[in-house]
Amino acid sequence: MTSAKSNSLGFIVAASSVGTLIEFYDFFIFASLAGVLATQFYPPGNPTIAFLSTLATFAVGVAVRPLGSLLFGRVGDMVGRKTTFLMTLITMGAATAGIGFLPGYKTIGLAAPIVLIALRLLQGLALGGEYAGAATYVAEHAPEHRRGYYTSFIQAMPTLGILASTATVLGVRTAAGESAFTAWAWRIPFLISLVLVAISYYARTQLAESPIFVALKSTGRASMAPIRESFGTWERWRLSLIVLFGLGAGQGVLSYTSQVYVLFFLQRVLNVPLGTSYAVMAGALLMLVPVIIFTGAFSDRVGRKPLMMAGMLLGALTLYPIYRSMERFTSPAQIGPLTLLVFLQMLPLAVVFGPYAAFLVEAFPARIRYTSMSLPYNIGNGWFGGFLPLIATSIVTGTGHRYAWLAYPIGVLVMSFLVGTLFVTERYKHRLWDELAEVAGATSAERLPVA
Numbered sequence: 001m002t003s004a005k006s007n008s009l010g011f012i013v014a015a016s017s018v019g020t021l022i023e024f025y026d027f028f029i030f031a032s033l034a035g036v037l038a039t040q041f042y043p044p045g046n047p048t049i050a051f052l053s054t055l056a057t058f059a060v061g062v063a064v065r066p067l068g069s070l071l072f073g074r075v076g077d078m079v080g081r082k083t084t085f086l087m088t089l090i091t092m093g094a095a096t097a098g099i100g101f102l103p104g105y106k107t108i109g110l111a112a113p114i115v116l117i118a119l120r121l122l123q124g125l126a127l128g129g130e131y132a133g134a135a136t137y138v139a140e141h142a143p144e145h146r147r148g149y150y151t152s153f154i155q156a157m158p159t160l161g162i163l164a165s166t167a168t169v170l171g172v173r174t175a176a177g178e179s180a181f182t183a184w185a186w187r188i189p190f191l192i193s194l195v196l197v198a199i200s201y202y203a204r205t206q207l208a209e210s211p212i213f214v215a216l217k218s219t220g221r222a223s224m225a226p227i228r229e230s231f232g233t234w235e236r237w238r239l240s241l242i243v244l245f246g247l248g249a250g251q252g253v254l255s256y257t258s259q260v261y262v263l264f265f266l267q268r269v270l271n272v273p274l275g276t277s278y279a280v281m282a283g284a285l286l287m288l289v290p291v292i293i294f295t296g297a298f299s300d301r302v303g304r305k306p307l308m309m310a311g312m313l314l315g316a317l318t319l320y321p322i323y324r325s326m327e328r329f330t331s332p333a334q335i336g337p338l339t340l341l342v343f344l345q346m347l348p349l350a351v352v353f354g355p356y357a358a359f360l361v362e363a364f365p366a367r368i369r370y371t372s373m374s375l376p377y378n379i380g381n382g383w384f385g386g387f388l389p390l391i392a393t394s395i396v397t398g399t400g401h402r403y404a405w406l407a408y409p410i411g412v413l414v415m416s417f418l419v420g421t422l423f424v425t426e427r428y429k430h431r432l433w434d435e436l437a438e439v440a441g442a443t444s445a446e447r448l449p450v451a
Helices: 009-032 034-041 047-063 065-078 081-101 111-139 144-176 178-185 187-205 211-218 226-231 234-269 274-302 305-329 335-353 356-363 366-385 388-399 404-423
Strands: none
Touching (some): 009 047, 009 081, 009 187, 065 226, 081 187, 111 144, 144 187, 144 274, 144 356, 234 335, 305 335, 305 404
């Protein structure tokens, strides 16, 4: 593979995006198979407790994402963007394949859930470092006036990763049959990760380092203490808290409500057949991807903040009526109307998420960008969003009301809308190279990549 191709913007976006897709595939294949994993790795006898235990194990993975953001963010700001997202890819792939090889509870007893939790911790650490690395890398190569568009491809990858995990589970389940899938074929989606990671790793090794990081490193301006610089003063903490509570928390609950918990809701609350629920999810996710890219591109014209605030408000106003409407089309399950409703409850996420990476990159200075943007993103997405399946299931179990759980995401969305409207600062016209123009003695216009 030639150097010219390695440094072309199309190849940069493709290699970064595919790696992110694979990491999210790896992470969310766990959620897609939560019901099966509950029977494989936890003591038999109480299906509800086993399922809650599996959700808690899922939550362990998201709980450590902020730690992964600090660990890999520090490396990304000190050593380089490229090196770091190669490390996250390898870590994620090894942990995912490990779950595919792991013996079940019937074979090794309590060691099964213990090792499963350890592998899930590794997945969470890797994902905590992946997103910021890919988003930063692409943004630092993209033309200033099209940053929202190019980073929107990274934004679409979590959705495509969930779509890939859903489609893989459905395909393997259909091909193997239900009994074989439950017995052993559930391992195949995890093991497929080995091939996907190998392909993505090779593609990423062909990439050159981010030009902005190269400029920092070559002039001795790369940070030697990115964690301290990112969070060592009240001003830095204030910015991170505004990003977290004004954007990250709302985006997190939208993401996990509309792309993760909705599958549990269809299968376990509305009793939609497994095949139908996976088909509904696949159709809705496929329609969502172009909307994410459109909103990212549109934010280059109108700004990031108006779109993100509109998405928060839209989600707060529409989630409850949309979920109530789903019940009307479940006896018998009607794929068309259900797919449309699932897609509609995903739309607020697209409006928020499309511009989000560009906003995060613009909010923090280059020398500490990887670390600074990682923490609020991973707390918002990992804690506020990642704990949603466990919180929602516990609320429904405790109240006996199938829609009571919606109070949690709606409440968080209202909070983010208010905080974001009051305190988030628009920076979509910020030029990344202007921070470093004096470093290389060139203007930002002279150093911009060509689309």
